[in-house]
Amino acid sequence: MAEPLRIALAGLGTVGAGVIRLLAENGELIARRAGRPIEVVAVSARDRGKDRGIALAGYDWHDDMTAFAALDAVDVVVELVGGSDGPALTLARKTLAAGKGLVTANKAMIAHHGMELAALAEANGAPLRYEAAVAGGIPAIKGLAEGAAANRIERIYGILNGTCNFILSEMAATGRDFADVLAEAQALGFAEADPGFDIEGTDAAHKLAILAAIAFGTALDFASVDVTGIARIRAGDIAQARALGYVIRLIGIADCDLAGQEAGGEAQLFQRVAPYLVPVDHPLAGVTGATNAVVAEGNFVGRLLFQGAGAGDGPTASAVVADLVDIARGNTPPPFSLPAALLAASVPADPGHRRSRAYVRFMVADRPGVLAEITAAMRDAGVSIESFIQQGHPDEEDGQPVLVSMVTHDGPEAGVARALALLEQSPSLAEAPLVMRLLG
Structure with a gap:
């Protein structure tokens, strides 16, 4: 030997x-x-x-x-x-x-x-x-760089942070609010004493930027990842999502339009980490606890799902030693699948042109005219409302904010942004609205 x-x-x-x-x-x-x-x-x-x-x-x-x-x-x-x-x-x-x-x-x-x-x-x-x-013991990088090497990757997305996934799945299972479940996650060792790196989405954004560079052959660009964490999600949002046939997961998602590069310009790279409403029949909806999952969609192979333990001494050590085995064998391709000089330059894609359905939650004063004000802003911004739900609580005192949520029809993301800008100074809103896209 x-x-x-x-x-x-x-x-x-x-x-x-x-x-x-x-x-x-x-x-x-x-x-x-x-x-x-x-x-x-x-x-x-x-x-x-x-x-x-x-x-x-x-x-x-x-x-x-x-x-x-x-x-x-x-x-x-x-x-x-x-x-x-x-x-x-x-x-x-x-x-x-x-x-x-x-x-x-x-x-x-x-x-x-x-x-x-x-x-x-x-x-x-x-x-x-x-x-x-990335993703602990899951061979996501090797799967992308080698197993899917013959494919053009159309999109990559997944659950990239176990702490957030534990919190959200526990909120769904127990009906408890964010702060309570976060404290449990810290007691169990799933969350750090200072959990900001996880719950603010930074950890998932690091992983997404790495996966995007490998998947699309673009230069790594962490700075352009659009990041929203999970700290503002309430038990009421979880309940509304369930009633609509969804679960809430922190999703990292990326795709790349290479048309500009092919015309001599730069690729349009979209990278986002944010809470999404995931249909209950989607593979990611069943990913609970501190588990990670990565989905890659290739033009020939179709949808690939990599799922497993995203952290912990055993799974992470397994991934480290797998890399050592590759080096021992002499299997040492370029770090990002392509030589660094061949990775394409990119610019951040404008999310306003993307089309999606959105869940929008408001905490509003419980008084007449509030719903009319919100619907008027949506109308003026060209946003079509699919459903509207007002959720009051009989044990609340008069004058306390109530949760109102809506789901929009498919449309440009810029429309919802314009509507919320119209409502920004409204005295009817107790706090800034929460927007979560529907994964589709």
Whole structure:
């Protein structure tokens, strides 16, 4: 058997410890499949004395993880520290500049600096792999880049954040409001003490930008992702969606119009993360708990669904080691499927021209004339209303805001935006309206 692939592991949290356990338990199987053993030879973490439930005595310990890039005894560095900048980025740059392979689970770093790192990897003949950065143990990146390589991808979308999916599916199952379920998610470890990165949609946006670059062959553009989180969703919205035959999910969705590029201009890239109403018979409607799912629609293969655990030590470690197996085999394609120089330039697509049906929720003063004011604004903006529901609560005190919602007919998104602009200064609205598109 060939010489071992020697690994330096930066970060010994749950995923780092999971990588060591996985290599120890499945080492012989992995070596047969990779054609050579995969061995950890060096590690780095903030605290040497912490009990991680694994034996570390046989590894070369480095307090400065950036030293891995200069070690002759290391072939590949695995970065599991996290953060878009700082030590993780320094380590990535030094590793690739030294011609060593880099495997990372760091979606923020790839989303912000992926183009730079891809060019650096290609210039130095170094593999850069990041399967674990998107959807945990689901082989979404490999499936897109390799399994669907013969297809033109028309659209990619999915549930990309397990924390948000847990919260929304629990709200639907129990009827509880957002704040209550968020507290439970934090107690169970599904949400961080500071959950903003998840519930504001940033985590899902990082993953969507990465998937879009691979799916459409465009330069990675995280800055143009339109992001809306889930913190404003109420139990009443969940109930209204159910009555209409939908469930609410935080969806990342992207498509790309290449016509401009083919005419010598730039591709029109649409990227959005937002809560959507998903039909109950759609595959994503049945994705509950902390599960992730990615859907890719190819022009020959049709709809592909990748579903599974989107986080956790086991699934994420599995994705990390799968990347190591590919490197051991010599399977090291360009980081974004195409060489960085061939990724197409793009401009953000104007969402106002997109057609969709929309759910619009208002919290309004309970007094005569409010519904007429809302319908007049919709009429003046050219928006056709399909259904209108006013949901009062008999136990509420007089004068308290009530929930009013509507579903529009299919039409340009700009129409709803114009209608809400007309209502912006209305004293009848207790808070800004909430708009959620219907997935179709």
